[in-house]
Amino acid sequence: MIELQNISKIYKSINGKTDALTDVSLTISEGEFVCIMGKSGSGKTTLLNIIGCMDKASSGEYCLDAVNVSKLSANKFDRLRREKISFIFQKYELMSKYTVYENIELPMNAKRISRKEKKQKITDIMKRLGIYELRDKFPKQLSGGEQQRVAIARAYVSDNKYILADEPTGALDNKNTQEIMNIFEELKDDGKTIVLVTHDEEIAMRGNRIIRLLDGKIMEA
Ligand SMILES: Nc1ncnc2c1ncn2[C@@H]1O[C@H](COP(=O)(O)OP(=O)(O)OP(=O)(O)O)[C@@H](O)[C@H]1O
Ligand SMILES: [Mg+2]
Known part of the structure; x- marks a missing residue:
C-alpha cells in the first residue's frame, strides 16, 4: 500500500525555489x-518519482507497505526501490547493446531464479506481448511500440508489485497506445498495482481512479 501524508516537494536552485508539490x-x-x-508542470513526474523512491519529499511522510520511506538510509531506500518498483518511461530506455531477450532478462539477473524458470518466464511474456519473433533483435531495429512492449516485458519479469509509468504511450500512435493499454490492464489482472501518468483523458478512463493535480496540489483523488 502507498500512503502519502502531507507530502511537499520544494526544488531549490540559483533561480529560487519551486513548490512542485x-x-x-x-x-x-x-x-x-x-x-x-x-x-x-503540475507535479505529476515529481509525485511519481517520490512514490517510486527515485526521490525524497522535502516534508511529509511516505509509507510504502508500512515502511516509513522518509526515514530510510540511502542504501535501504535503493534496495526498497529495486525490490518493489518497476518504472516505464515515455522513452523506452532499453540497453542498446543488448538484444530484446537480454533486455528483458536484465532485472532477473539480480534475483535468485533458476535459468530454466527464467527462460520460461521470458518466453511466456514475449509471446503474450507479441515480441517473441523479435527476441534476437537490438532496440534500434524496433519500432516505438515494439520497444515499449519490451520495456513492459522487462517491468513484468522483475515481478515487482508496483509498476509506475510516466506517459508510457506519449510517443506512440493510437493503435500501439491501445495495445500497450491492454497490457497494463492484463498486468492489473495479474495483481500488480499501477500508477500511470497521462495527459490523455481517454487513457485515464482505463484505470479505476483518476488523481488530478493542479499547481502541485491534489484537486481530485
Ligand atoms: N529538478 C528540478 N529542479 C527544479 N525544478 C524542477 C525540477 N523538476 C521539476 N521542477 C519543477 O517542478 C514543477 C513540477 O514539475 P514536474 O516535472 O513534476 O511536472 P509534470 O506535471 O510532470 O509536467 P510535464 O507534464 O511537463 O511532464 C515544475 O514547475 C518544474 O519546473
Ligand atoms: Mg512529467
Whole structure:
C-alpha cells in the first residue's frame, strides 16, 4: 500500500525555489490502477518519482507497505526501490547493446531464479506481448511500440508489485497506445498495482481512479 501524508516537494536552485508539490495526501491500495493527470508542470513526474523512491519529499511522510520511506538510509531506500518498483518511461530506455531477450532478462539477473524458470518466464511474456519473433533483435531495429512492449516485458519479469509509468504511450500512435493499454490492464489482472501518468483523458478512463493535480496540489483523488 502507498500512503502519502502531507507530502511537499520544494526544488531549490540559483533561480529560487519551486513548490512542485504542496501538502499531498494520498492512499493507493494494492491492485489499484490509478492514473495521474494534470497540465504540464503540475507535479505529476515529481509525485511519481517520490512514490517510486527515485526521490525524497522535502516534508511529509511516505509509507510504502508500512515502511516509513522518509526515514530510510540511502542504501535501504535503493534496495526498497529495486525490490518493489518497476518504472516505464515515455522513452523506452532499453540497453542498446543488448538484444530484446537480454533486455528483458536484465532485472532477473539480480534475483535468485533458476535459468530454466527464467527462460520460461521470458518466453511466456514475449509471446503474450507479441515480441517473441523479435527476441534476437537490438532496440534500434524496433519500432516505438515494439520497444515499449519490451520495456513492459522487462517491468513484468522483475515481478515487482508496483509498476509506475510516466506517459508510457506519449510517443506512440493510437493503435500501439491501445495495445500497450491492454497490457497494463492484463498486468492489473495479474495483481500488480499501477500508477500511470497521462495527459490523455481517454487513457485515464482505463484505470479505476483518476488523481488530478493542479499547481502541485491534489484537486481530485
Ligand atoms: N529538478 C528540478 N529542479 C527544479 N525544478 C524542477 C525540477 N523538476 C521539476 N521542477 C519543477 O517542478 C514543477 C513540477 O514539475 P514536474 O516535472 O513534476 O511536472 P509534470 O506535471 O510532470 O509536467 P510535464 O507534464 O511537463 O511532464 C515544475 O514547475 C518544474 O519546473
Ligand atoms: Mg512529467
